[in-house]
Amino acid sequence: MGKIVVEVMVKPEILDPQGKAIKGSLARLGIENFVDVRQGKRFTLDTAGDVTEADLEAARQAAQTLLSNPIIEDVVAVKAVTEDQA
Amino acid sequence: MGKIVVEVMVKPEILDPQGKAIKGSLARLGIENFVDVRQGKRFTLDTAGDVTEADLEAARQAAQTLLSNPIIEDVVAVKAVTEDQA
Numbered sequence: 323m324g325k326i327v328v329e330v331m332v333k334p335e336i337l338d339p340q341g342k343a344i345k346g347s348l349a350r351l352g353i354e355n356f357v358d359v360r361q362g363k364r365f366t367l368d369t370a371g372d373v374t375e376a377d378l379e380a381a382r383q384a385a386q387t388l389l390s391n392p393i394i395e396d397v398v399a400v401k402a403v404t405e406d407q408a
Numbered sequence: 409m410g411k412i413v414v415e416v417m418v419k420p421e422i423l424d425p426q427g428k429a430i431k432g433s434l435a436r437l438g439i440e441n442f443v444d445v446r447q448g449k450r451f452t453l454d455t456a457g458d459v460t461e462a463d464l465e466a467a468r469q470a471a472q473t474l475l476s477n478p479i480i481e482d483v484v485a486v487k488a489v490t491e492d493q494a
Contacts, residue, residue, distance in 0.1 A: 323443075329450050344451070348470055355466040357409075358454040364415050365430070368444040380441040384434055 324373035326381045329399040330390040331362035362398075365389055373402040410459035412467045415485040416476040417448035448484075451475055459488040 332338045341360040348356060367384070369377050378400065385397040418424045427446040434442060453470070455463050464486065471483040 326442075331450065331452065341451075344474065347474055351470070351473060353466050353470050355455055355463045356412075356453040356470075357456050358452075360452045362450040362452075364417065364448040364450040365427075366417065366444075366446045366448070367442045369441055370443050377441045380439050384437070384439050384442075387437060388430065388433055 323405075324369040324371060324377065325403050325405065326367040326369070326373055326377060327399065327401055327403050328365040328367065328381055328385045328389050328397065329362065330365075330385065330395050331398050332360060333394055333396050336394050362395070363389070366403075378402065409491075410455040410457060410463065411489050411491065412453040412455070412459055412463060413485065413487055413489050414451040414453065414467055414471045414475050414483065415448065416451075416471065416481050417484050418446060419480055419482050422480050448481070449475070452489075464488065 338360045341358065344361065345356060345359040348354075348359065367381050382397075382400050385400055386392060390397050418427075424446045427444070430447065431442060431445040434440075434445065453467050468483075468486050471486050472478060476483050
């Protein structure tokens with residue numbers, strides 16, 4: 323079995339209210355280390371066999387068409403990973 | 409400026425309806441490469457200076473207390489990244 327990770331983040335120029343809310347909550351917890359927080363999505367796509375280039379291409383296509391909204395989000399990574407990185 | 413990425417996924421034994429829905433949609437798009445799909449969360453935490461061990465420790469604490477629900481989610485990564493990996 324193989325595994326591909328797709329990572330999607332809100333475009334830097336787009337306001338991320340969720341990230342702002344998290345930053346505020348962290349400060350209330352006494353965690354002041356961070357000047358900005360942003361939240362995105364992470365997907366794992368499992369393949370029956372080892373990951374092939376065709377699988378990676380299918381994951382890139384899925385990332386652009388279904389897993390992200392190209393207007394407000396960037397696909398920041400599409401990569402095969404080992405089981406323990408998953 | 410430094411950047412830490414925190415990655416959170418639903419525990420393997422927990423049903424992921426969102427992932428199931430995505431898998432179904434992918435099949436309707438003709439993308440049949442994947443036997444399972446799971447969705448999680450990805451956070452970027454920015455620091456004013458370079459990332460220190462104290463920042464990483466704060467990120468681990470944030471991951472356990474605020475960025476994940478330990479009952480149904482696993483924190484799969486807390487790592488400093490370079491700007492282009494963000």
